[in-house]
Amino acid sequence: MARIKPQALLQQSKKKKGPARISVTTIILNSLIVVVTVFFLYATYRHWSQRSRTQIENRQSVFKGDTDSSFMDSKKSDLPGYAILDTAKGSITVELFKDSSPEVVDQFLDLCHRGHFNGMLFRHVIKHYVIQAGDSDKLEAAEDWTLKGKHYSQLDTSLKHEAFMLGTSKKKRDNGAFELFITTAPIPDLNEKLIVFGKVVKGEDIVQEIEEVDTDEHYRPKSSIAIRSVTLKQSV
Missing domain, CATH: 2.40.100.10 (Cyclophilin-like)
Incomplete structure (x- = not known):
């Protein structure tokens, strides 16, 4: 049986351990997943942020309306009858x-x-x-x-x-x-x-x-x- 030379074994080992190639399709899919995830997170943030702001404004509006109404009623009741x-x-x-x-x-x-x-x-x-x-x-x-x-x-x-x-x-x-x-x-x-x-x-x-x-x-x-x-x- 013929013996394999050490240099040949070294070259075969380098060929087996070389980096695997990533396909273009995989890169595109991963990029799309990242984009969709970021968009979803941003949309969710905007929704809840806008909802919280609307609730605060409504509460302030109701409070202001009650205050104005109470003030007018109070002012009217203070007038001599x-x-x-x-x-x-x-x-x-x-x-x-x-x-x-x-x-x-x-x-x-x-x-x-x-x-x-x-x-x-x-x-x-x-x-x-x-x-x-x-x-x-x-x-x-x-x-x-x-x-x-x-x-x-x-x-x-x-x-x-x-x-x-x-x-x-x-x-x-x-x-x-x-x-x-x-x-x-x-x-x-x-x-x-x-x-x-x-x-x-x-x-x-x-x-x-x-x-x-x-x-x-x-x-x-x-x-x-x-x-x-x-x-x-x-x-x-």
Whole structure:
């Protein structure tokens, strides 16, 4: 048997231990797996991150909405709910409609704090219509109501037509004037003339006593009757 030379054995050993070749297909597949895995992890991260942020914003929005609502309710509840008009004939207590006429009530309260109504005269008294206090000596709206000549017995007795409602003229007040009207009977088309922002809850007899004073042909009281002062209260 022929002997193999040592150099030949060494060359055969190197050929057997040589590195294996990796195919292109395997490289592509592995690369795709890595890319898909990274994309999946990134998509998962974005999903949960966005969901967490949305939940936080919703909670903040709800909290803010509750806070704003609570603040507005608190602010509204802090406003006086009643005004007591001290007149030469006696006191008239009015409940203010803070919910239905907030802007007018705010203006009325501001004028009360500034003493705007102190000493204000009842300028016109029209039986079975209104008593009107204000700075102007012109009759304007109240006289227009008397020209309609409607039969009050046929009126709808809804809230807007009731007696003893407190309102102010809808006319634009460039000079800061603020007239007060207290109805003494159901008034037709009241909402067309006045912004109703309160109702007499005590002192209806005082309103009727003012209504009975003697007036001239222009519905002006012959003897002066004034609002001495206005007291604001949370409750009565």
